[in-house]
Amino acid sequence: MAIHAPVPHAPISLRVHATLDGLLLGILFVSPWVFGYSQHQGATALAVGFSVLAMGLNFVTDYPLGLWRKLPMKWHRMAELTSPPVTIAVPWLFFRDAGAFPWVASVLGLAILVSTILTRPTPQPA
Numbered sequence: 001m002a003i004h005a006p007v008p009h010a011p012i013s014l015r016v017h018a019t020l021d022g023l024l025l026g027i028l029f030v031s032p033w034v035f036g037y038s039q040h041q042g043a044t045a046l047a048v049g050f051s052v053l054a055m056g057l058n059f060v061t062d063y064p065l066g067l068w069r070k071l072p073m074k075w076h077r078m079a080e081l082t083s084p085p086v087t088i089a090v091p092w093l094f095f096r097d098a099g100a101f102p103w104v105a106s107v108l109g110l111a112i113l114v115s116t117i118l119t120r121p122t123p124q125p126a
Contacts (some may be wrong), residue, residue: 010120014073017064017119021058024115028108035100043091043098047105050087054079061086073121080116084109 012020029051033040061076062069087109091102 010118012115014119014122015064017115018058018063020115021112022055024064024108025055025058028104029055029105031101031108035104037099037101040064040098040101043095043101044059044093046090047101054083062122076106077116077119077121080112084113 027034028047032040032044033048038044055101057071057076057079059067060069060072061071063073063076088106091098091105095101
């Protein structure tokens with residue numbers, strides 16, 4: 001069984017998935033200032049750095065948010081299935097004292113995971 005095996009009749013379209021990616025990563029990018037942990041340099045660097053890297057992944061993926069569509073969706077999917085455990089665990093292990101950061105990262109990591117699992121692998125005919 002492949003870890004990236006998509007659910008063929010999943011409820012979320014690639015367009016909605018791309019929109020959710022942008023929204024969730026935007027929230028993560030501004031979260032140090034919105035949720036009040038910007039004084040913690042490590043947590044801020046991790047939140048901003050991860051969101052920038054992940055948005056770069058989105059820009060090179062062959063899907064609706066992609067600007068330079070070179071990366072197949074199956075590899076984008078693999079990244080989104082494997083990164084949430086790290087996104088959730090690292091703040092709790094190393095940044096517990098960073099205010100809301102562990103909670104923000106956990107909620108957003110779970111949202112990315114659920115969005116990925118519930119996304120149809122290919123566009124559906126209109």
